[in-house]
Amino acid sequence: MIHFDVFTLFPDMFRSPLEGSILGRAQGEGRLCVALHDIRDYAPDKHHVTDEPPYGGGGGMVMKAEPIFNAVEAVLAEPPAGGAGFRIGDGAEGLVPVVLLTPQGRLFSQEIAAQMARQRRLALICGRYEGVDERVRQYLATDELSIGDYVLTGGELAAMVVIDAVTRLLPGALGDPTAAARDSHARGLLEGPHYTRPRVFRGWEVPEVLLSGDHAAVARWRREQALRRTLERRPDLLEDAALTAEDRAFLEELCQERGKREDGSVEEHRGREDRSLGESVELEDRPAH
Numbered sequence: 001m002i003h004f005d006v007f008t009l010f011p012d013m014f015r016s017p018l019e020g021s022i023l024g025r026a027q028g029e030g031r032l033c034v035a036l037h038d039i040r041d042y043a044p045d046k047h048h049v050t051d052e053p054p055y056g057g058g059g060g061m062v063m064k065a066e067p068i069f070n071a072v073e074a075v076l077a078e079p080p081a082g083g084a085g086f087r088i089g090d091g092a093e094g095l096v097p098v099v100l101l102t103p104q105g106r107l108f109s110q111e112i113a114a115q116m117a118r119q120r121r122l123a124l125i126c127g128r129y130e131g132v133d134e135r136v137r138q139y140l141a142t143d144e145l146s147i148g149d150y151v152l153t154g155g156e157l158a159a160m161v162v163i164d165a166v167t168r169l170l171p172g173a174l175g176d177p178t179a180a181a182r183d184s185h186a187r188g189l190l191e192g193p194h195y196t197r198p199r200v201f202r203g204w205e206v207p208e209v210l211l212s213g214d215h216a217a218v219a220r221w222r223r224e225q226a227l228r229r230t231l232e233r234r235p236d237l238l239e240d241a242a243l244t245a246e247d248r249a250f251l252e253e254l255c256q257e258r259g260k261r262e263d264g265s266v267e268e269h270r271g272r273e274d275r276s277l278g279e280s281v282e283l284e285d286r287p288a289h
Protein backbone atom coordinates (compact mmCIF):
# COMPACT_ATOMS: atom_id res chain seq x y z
CA MET A 1 0.00 0.00 0.00
CA ILE A 2 1.26 3.43 -0.89
CA HIS A 3 -0.24 6.55 0.65
CA PHE A 4 -0.05 9.90 -1.14
CA ASP A 5 -0.86 13.13 0.70
CA VAL A 6 -1.57 15.77 -1.92
CA PHE A 7 -1.48 19.44 -0.93
CA THR A 8 -3.35 21.65 -3.35
CA LEU A 9 -5.64 24.65 -3.69
CA PHE A 10 -7.76 22.66 -6.15
CA PRO A 11 -8.57 19.23 -4.69
CA ASP A 12 -11.57 18.86 -7.02
CA MET A 13 -9.23 18.63 -10.01
CA PHE A 14 -8.14 15.19 -8.77
CA ARG A 15 -11.49 13.54 -8.24
CA SER A 16 -12.33 12.33 -11.71
CA PRO A 17 -8.82 11.10 -12.70
CA LEU A 18 -8.56 9.20 -9.42
CA GLU A 19 -11.81 7.39 -10.10
CA GLY A 20 -10.46 6.14 -13.44
CA SER A 21 -9.87 2.47 -14.15
CA ILE A 22 -6.49 1.47 -12.75
CA LEU A 23 -6.27 4.18 -10.10
CA GLY A 24 -9.85 3.57 -8.98
CA ARG A 25 -9.26 -0.16 -8.74
CA ALA A 26 -5.95 0.27 -6.90
CA GLN A 27 -7.75 2.37 -4.30
CA GLY A 28 -10.69 -0.04 -4.09
CA GLU A 29 -8.30 -2.95 -3.52
CA GLY A 30 -6.31 -1.11 -0.86
CA ARG A 31 -3.05 -0.76 -2.82
CA LEU A 32 -3.30 3.00 -3.19
CA CYS A 33 -4.61 5.74 -0.95
CA VAL A 34 -4.69 9.38 -2.06
CA ALA A 35 -5.59 11.88 0.64
CA LEU A 36 -6.37 15.35 -0.75
CA HIS A 37 -5.64 18.32 1.50
CA ASP A 38 -6.88 21.80 0.68
CA ILE A 39 -4.07 24.23 1.55
CA ARG A 40 -6.69 26.95 2.05
CA ASP A 41 -7.96 25.12 5.16
CA TYR A 42 -4.58 25.71 6.80
CA ALA A 43 -4.33 29.48 6.19
CA PRO A 44 -4.45 31.04 9.65
CA ASP A 45 -6.26 34.32 8.87
CA LYS A 46 -10.01 34.58 8.69
CA HIS A 47 -10.07 35.10 4.91
CA HIS A 48 -7.88 32.05 4.33
CA VAL A 49 -5.41 33.95 2.16
CA THR A 50 -2.98 31.60 0.42
CA ASP A 51 -1.20 33.94 -2.01
CA GLU A 52 0.24 37.45 -2.03
CA PRO A 53 2.12 39.70 -4.48
CA PRO A 54 5.89 39.11 -4.56
CA TYR A 55 8.26 41.19 -2.46
CA GLY A 56 10.28 43.46 -4.71
CA GLY A 57 7.40 43.95 -7.11
CA GLY A 58 6.73 42.27 -10.38
CA GLY A 59 3.56 40.72 -11.60
CA GLY A 60 1.65 37.68 -10.43
CA MET A 61 1.05 36.13 -7.06
CA VAL A 62 3.20 33.89 -4.91
CA MET A 63 1.87 31.12 -2.70
CA LYS A 64 2.50 31.94 0.94
CA ALA A 65 4.76 29.69 3.00
CA GLU A 66 2.71 29.48 6.19
CA PRO A 67 -0.43 27.69 4.91
CA ILE A 68 1.75 25.14 3.12
CA PHE A 69 3.99 24.49 6.15
CA ASN A 70 0.91 24.26 8.41
CA ALA A 71 -0.80 21.83 6.08
CA VAL A 72 2.15 19.50 5.53
CA GLU A 73 3.26 19.50 9.17
CA ALA A 74 -0.25 18.91 10.53
CA VAL A 75 -1.04 16.12 8.09
CA LEU A 76 2.28 14.30 8.32
CA ALA A 77 2.21 14.40 12.12
CA GLU A 78 -0.73 12.01 11.92
CA PRO A 79 -0.21 8.44 10.79
CA PRO A 80 -2.36 7.50 7.79
CA ALA A 81 -5.11 5.00 8.62
CA GLY A 82 -3.53 1.91 10.12
CA GLY A 83 0.04 3.10 9.52
CA ALA A 84 2.95 4.12 11.70
CA GLY A 85 3.87 7.74 12.46
CA PHE A 86 6.18 9.56 10.05
CA ARG A 87 8.57 12.44 9.97
CA ILE A 88 9.56 14.52 6.96
CA GLY A 89 12.71 13.20 5.31
CA ASP A 90 14.35 11.62 2.36
CA GLY A 91 12.33 8.43 2.15
CA ALA A 92 14.56 6.34 4.42
CA GLU A 93 12.57 4.16 6.82
CA GLY A 94 9.91 6.24 8.57
CA LEU A 95 10.79 9.47 6.75
CA VAL A 96 8.28 10.87 4.26
CA PRO A 97 9.63 12.57 1.13
CA VAL A 98 7.94 15.92 0.55
CA VAL A 99 7.94 16.55 -3.19
CA LEU A 100 7.26 19.94 -4.69
CA LEU A 101 5.94 19.82 -8.26
CA THR A 102 7.59 22.62 -10.19
CA PRO A 103 9.02 23.20 -13.67
CA GLN A 104 12.35 23.84 -11.90
CA GLY A 105 12.54 20.33 -10.43
CA ARG A 106 14.58 17.39 -11.66
CA LEU A 107 12.97 15.64 -14.57
CA PHE A 108 10.52 12.90 -13.55
CA SER A 109 11.40 9.54 -15.12
CA GLN A 110 10.47 5.87 -15.03
CA GLU A 111 13.40 5.31 -12.70
CA ILE A 112 12.14 7.92 -10.24
CA ALA A 113 8.63 6.42 -10.50
CA ALA A 114 10.11 3.02 -9.57
CA GLN A 115 11.93 4.52 -6.57
CA MET A 116 8.74 6.23 -5.44
CA ALA A 117 6.75 3.01 -5.80
CA ARG A 118 8.95 1.52 -3.05
CA GLN A 119 7.87 4.19 -0.54
CA ARG A 120 5.01 3.71 1.91
CA ARG A 121 4.00 7.38 2.11
CA LEU A 122 4.73 10.41 -0.06
CA ALA A 123 3.65 14.04 0.15
CA LEU A 124 3.11 16.04 -3.04
CA ILE A 125 2.83 19.83 -2.96
CA CYS A 126 1.17 21.44 -5.98
CA GLY A 127 2.42 24.96 -6.63
CA ARG A 128 0.25 27.55 -8.41
CA TYR A 129 0.49 31.09 -9.68
CA GLU A 130 3.99 32.45 -10.25
CA GLY A 131 5.46 30.03 -7.78
CA VAL A 132 5.72 29.28 -4.10
CA ASP A 133 7.60 31.18 -1.43
CA GLU A 134 11.24 30.10 -1.64
CA ARG A 135 11.22 28.96 1.99
CA VAL A 136 8.94 26.08 1.03
CA ARG A 137 11.64 24.83 -1.32
CA GLN A 138 14.43 25.43 1.14
CA TYR A 139 12.99 24.22 4.41
CA LEU A 140 10.04 21.94 3.67
CA ALA A 141 10.43 20.14 0.34
CA THR A 142 12.92 17.28 0.29
CA ASP A 143 12.70 16.94 -3.50
CA GLU A 144 11.42 18.90 -6.51
CA LEU A 145 10.10 17.22 -9.63
CA SER A 146 9.17 18.51 -13.06
CA ILE A 147 7.23 16.42 -15.56
CA GLY A 148 8.76 18.16 -18.56
CA ASP A 149 10.23 21.32 -19.98
CA TYR A 150 7.00 23.25 -20.30
CA VAL A 151 5.00 25.30 -17.83
CA LEU A 152 1.59 24.16 -16.61
CA THR A 153 -0.88 26.38 -14.77
CA GLY A 154 -0.05 24.48 -11.61
CA GLY A 155 1.43 21.32 -10.14
CA GLU A 156 -1.90 19.45 -9.99
CA LEU A 157 -1.66 17.78 -13.39
CA ALA A 158 1.99 16.97 -12.68
CA ALA A 159 1.01 15.35 -9.37
CA MET A 160 -1.57 13.25 -11.20
CA VAL A 161 1.05 12.15 -13.69
CA VAL A 162 3.32 11.09 -10.83
CA ILE A 163 0.54 9.22 -9.01
CA ASP A 164 -0.48 7.46 -12.21
CA ALA A 165 3.06 6.42 -13.19
CA VAL A 166 3.82 5.17 -9.66
CA THR A 167 0.53 3.31 -9.21
CA ARG A 168 0.87 1.20 -12.32
CA LEU A 169 4.19 -0.07 -10.91
CA LEU A 170 2.62 -1.31 -7.67
CA PRO A 171 2.43 -5.10 -7.47
CA GLY A 172 -0.93 -6.25 -8.81
CA ALA A 173 -1.97 -2.90 -10.32
CA LEU A 174 -1.80 -4.10 -13.90
CA GLY A 175 -3.72 -7.17 -15.03
CA ASP A 176 -0.56 -8.69 -16.54
CA PRO A 177 2.21 -8.90 -13.90
CA THR A 178 4.95 -8.74 -16.55
CA ALA A 179 3.52 -5.68 -18.34
CA ALA A 180 5.38 -3.01 -16.35
CA ALA A 181 8.71 -4.70 -17.03
CA ARG A 182 8.04 -4.51 -20.77
CA ASP A 183 7.06 -0.79 -20.81
CA SER A 184 8.84 1.76 -22.87
CA HIS A 185 11.60 3.11 -20.62
CA ALA A 186 11.43 0.18 -18.18
CA ARG A 187 14.58 -1.38 -19.68
CA GLY A 188 15.96 1.85 -21.03
CA LEU A 189 14.45 1.31 -24.51
CA LEU A 190 11.23 2.39 -26.19
CA GLU A 191 8.78 -0.41 -26.86
CA GLY A 192 8.34 -1.66 -30.39
CA PRO A 193 5.02 -1.72 -32.25
CA HIS A 194 1.97 -3.73 -31.17
CA TYR A 195 -0.75 -5.25 -33.35
CA THR A 196 -4.07 -6.95 -32.71
CA ARG A 197 -6.90 -8.32 -34.86
CA PRO A 198 -7.66 -8.05 -37.74
CA ARG A 199 -4.62 -9.41 -39.55
CA VAL A 200 -5.25 -7.05 -42.46
CA PHE A 201 -6.77 -3.62 -41.82
CA ARG A 202 -7.44 -1.44 -44.87
CA GLY A 203 -4.78 -3.34 -46.70
CA TRP A 204 -2.14 -2.88 -43.98
CA GLU A 205 -0.82 -6.23 -42.82
CA VAL A 206 0.47 -7.42 -39.47
CA PRO A 207 4.16 -8.47 -39.72
CA GLU A 208 4.31 -12.15 -40.63
CA VAL A 209 6.65 -13.12 -37.80
CA LEU A 210 3.98 -12.26 -35.19
CA LEU A 211 1.69 -14.88 -36.69
CA SER A 212 4.40 -17.54 -36.97
CA GLY A 213 3.99 -19.06 -33.50
CA ASP A 214 7.81 -19.12 -33.25
CA HIS A 215 8.32 -17.58 -29.80
CA ALA A 216 12.05 -17.12 -30.16
CA ALA A 217 11.63 -15.38 -33.53
CA VAL A 218 8.92 -13.13 -32.07
CA ALA A 219 11.12 -12.23 -29.10
CA ARG A 220 14.06 -11.43 -31.39
CA TRP A 221 11.84 -9.33 -33.70
CA ARG A 222 10.43 -7.37 -30.74
CA ARG A 223 13.87 -6.68 -29.38
CA GLU A 224 15.08 -5.48 -32.78
CA GLN A 225 12.02 -3.27 -33.23
CA ALA A 226 12.60 -1.73 -29.80
CA LEU A 227 16.23 -1.06 -30.68
CA ARG A 228 15.31 0.36 -34.09
CA ARG A 229 12.64 2.64 -32.64
CA THR A 230 14.90 3.84 -29.84
CA LEU A 231 17.70 4.57 -32.31
CA GLU A 232 15.32 6.51 -34.55
CA ARG A 233 13.45 8.48 -31.91
CA ARG A 234 15.49 8.62 -28.73
CA PRO A 235 19.12 7.70 -29.49
CA ASP A 236 20.10 9.39 -26.22
CA LEU A 237 18.48 6.48 -24.33
CA LEU A 238 20.89 3.96 -25.86
CA GLU A 239 23.77 5.36 -23.86
CA ASP A 240 22.36 4.01 -20.59
CA ALA A 241 20.43 0.98 -21.88
CA ALA A 242 21.52 -2.53 -20.93
CA LEU A 243 22.59 -3.91 -24.32
CA THR A 244 23.85 -7.36 -25.22
CA ALA A 245 26.57 -7.99 -27.79
CA GLU A 246 23.81 -9.08 -30.19
CA ASP A 247 21.95 -5.78 -29.62
CA ARG A 248 25.10 -3.83 -30.35
CA ALA A 249 25.75 -5.74 -33.54
CA PHE A 250 22.17 -5.09 -34.68
CA LEU A 251 22.49 -1.36 -33.93
CA GLU A 252 25.76 -1.29 -35.80
CA GLU A 253 24.00 -2.81 -38.82
CA LEU A 254 21.21 -0.25 -38.60
CA CYS A 255 23.71 2.59 -38.47
CA GLN A 256 25.48 1.24 -41.52
CA GLU A 257 22.14 0.99 -43.40
CA ARG A 258 21.37 4.54 -42.41
CA GLY A 259 24.79 5.69 -43.50
CA LYS A 260 24.12 4.19 -46.92
CA ARG A 261 20.77 5.96 -47.23
CA GLU A 262 22.30 9.25 -46.25
CA ASP A 263 24.73 8.75 -49.12
CA GLY A 264 21.87 9.45 -51.48
CA SER A 265 19.62 6.43 -51.71
CA VAL A 266 15.91 6.29 -50.79
CA GLU A 267 14.85 7.60 -47.40
CA GLU A 268 12.84 4.58 -46.34
CA HIS A 269 12.12 5.41 -42.75
CA ARG A 270 10.62 8.79 -43.12
CA GLY A 271 7.22 7.78 -41.82
CA ARG A 272 4.72 10.07 -40.17
CA GLU A 273 6.53 9.83 -36.84
CA ASP A 274 9.68 11.40 -38.23
CA ARG A 275 8.03 14.67 -39.08
CA SER A 276 7.75 17.56 -36.73
CA LEU A 277 4.40 18.99 -35.66
CA GLY A 278 3.11 21.55 -38.09
CA GLU A 279 4.85 20.06 -41.10
CA SER A 280 2.10 19.64 -43.64
CA VAL A 281 2.25 16.36 -45.51
CA GLU A 282 0.20 13.97 -47.55
CA LEU A 283 -0.24 10.64 -45.79
CA GLU A 284 1.64 8.05 -47.76
CA ASP A 285 0.86 4.50 -48.68
CA ARG A 286 -2.85 4.83 -48.12
CA PRO A 287 -4.73 2.25 -50.12
CA ALA A 288 -7.98 3.45 -51.66
CA HIS A 289 -11.06 2.25 -49.78
Ligand code: ADE
Binds near residue numbers: 102103145147151
Ligand atom coordinates in the same frame (compact mmCIF):
# COMPACT_ATOMS: atom_id res chain seq x y z
N1 ADE B 1 4.06 23.12 -12.47
C1 ADE B 1 4.01 23.89 -13.58
N2 ADE B 1 4.66 23.31 -14.59
C2 ADE B 1 5.15 22.12 -14.12
C3 ADE B 1 5.91 21.08 -14.68
N3 ADE B 1 6.33 21.10 -15.93
N4 ADE B 1 6.22 20.03 -13.90
C4 ADE B 1 5.83 20.00 -12.61
N5 ADE B 1 5.10 20.95 -12.02
C5 ADE B 1 4.76 22.01 -12.77
